[in-house]
Amino acid sequence: MYIIIKFVYKYKYMIFFVLFSRWNKKVDCNKLKTSMIFGRKKVCYFVVLVTMGLFYIIQNSPGKSAQRLEDAVKTMDLYEERLNMNLNDTMTTGLEVARERERLLMAIEERIIGFLYRIPDYSYIGSLETYLKYRPNLLAQFPAAVPLGKGDYSISSNYGTRIHPISEKEKKHYGIDLAAPSGTKVHATASGTIKELGYSPKGYGIYIVMRHRFGFETIYGHLEKVLVHKGETIAQHQIIGTLGNTGNSTGYHLHYEILKNKEKIDPRPSFDLKKKIYARLFKGNPEMEEEN
Numbered sequence: 001m002y003i004i005i006k007f008v009y010k011y012k013y014m015i016f017f018v019l020f021s022r023w024n025k026k027v028d029c030n031k032l033k034t035s036m037i038f039g040r041k042k043v044c045y046f047v048v049l050v051t052m053g054l055f056y057i058i059q060n061s062p063g064k065s066a067q068r069l070e071d072a073v074k075t076m077d078l079y080e081e082r083l084n085m086n087l088n089d090t091m092t093t094g095l096e097v098a099r100e101r102e103r104l105l106m107a108i109e110e111r112i113i114g115f116l117y118r119i120p121d122y123s124y125i126g127s128l129e130t131y132l133k134y135r136p137n138l139l140a141q142f143p144a145a146v147p148l149g150k151g152d153y154s155i156s157s158n159y160g161t162r163i164h165p166i167s168e169k170e171k172k173h174y175g176i177d178l179a180a181p182s183g184t185k186v187h188a189t190a191s192g193t194i195k196e197l198g199y200s201p202k203g204y205g206i207y208i209v210m211r212h213r214f215g216f217e218t219i220y221g222h223l224e225k226v227l228v229h230k231g232e233t234i235a236q237h238q239i240i241g242t243l244g245n246t247g248n249s250t251g252y253h254l255h256y257e258i259l260k261n262k263e264k265i266d267p268r269p270s271f272d273l274k275k276k277i278y279a280r281l282f283k284g285n286p287e288m289e290e291e292n
């Protein structure tokens with residue numbers, strides 16, 4: 001029964017369309033007597049389009065998607081808790097614990113892609129912490145690191161409202177500024193592709209836009225040099241350019257932005273995400289010291 005409901009839910013649009021066209025044939029809209037300017041068939045199509053449109057709007061309304069997000073977070077939190085309990089379980093026998101863990105990991109796996117696409121920012125990543133210890137490779141696919149090499153930067157401006165250094169007006173700063181010497185290597189914070197390269201003399205200067213999985217994008221601005229080309233596939237931590245002072249900038253720094261589902265978000269929580277998970281995974285492993 002559950003499988004049938006799941007199937008119907010998954011293919012609801014297709015089933016709806018098939019049922020409608022069957023009904024359409026049965027009624028045979030063409031043969032119905034009508035004095036209307038538009039044929040019955042056109043009216044039928046119009047009605048089905050409006051119905052489908054309404055259905056789509058209801059399904060994707062802000063209230064509905066907020067509800068879905070809340071449900072997804074609740075489910076993920078529950079699995080996270082159970083996974084954590086499983087990890088610390090010393091009462092049950094090893095085999096049982098291992099089986100239960102496998103089951104939990106599979107259940108999370110089934111939901112995680114949708115969850116990662118749905119979440120609006122990093123405040124929901126906490127629900128995945130234990131899981132990510134098992135699948136740390138996932139951290140390579142979304143921004144989870146600092147875009148500069150270890151230790152050679154300082155944060156000169158945070159995400160949020162600030163007084164702009166040139167215009168002296170209060171302005172929202174949608175990224176984070178990392179000050180470092182000219183020519184410092186700029187790394188991709190996640191694997192992905194180069195979406196756009198450009199030069200904006202009054203804005204970002206020389207900049208790179210990268211597209212990543214799960215609805216993430218990153219922007220690297222005020223660069224000195226670009227070392228990649230448009231459409232290129234990039235690995236996490238790969239060097240994509242060098243830090244500069246181009247565009248609307250008063251000193252050598254990298255302006256770094258993260259977009260999630262087309263909205264600009266605070267990049268700070270992403271900086272130590274990979275480091276934190278990896279540090280817990282490889283406690284005392286000197287190789288990990290090289291990760292940034």
Ligand SMILES: [Zn+2]
Pocket residue numbers: 157173175176177254255256
């Ligand atoms: Zn900036």
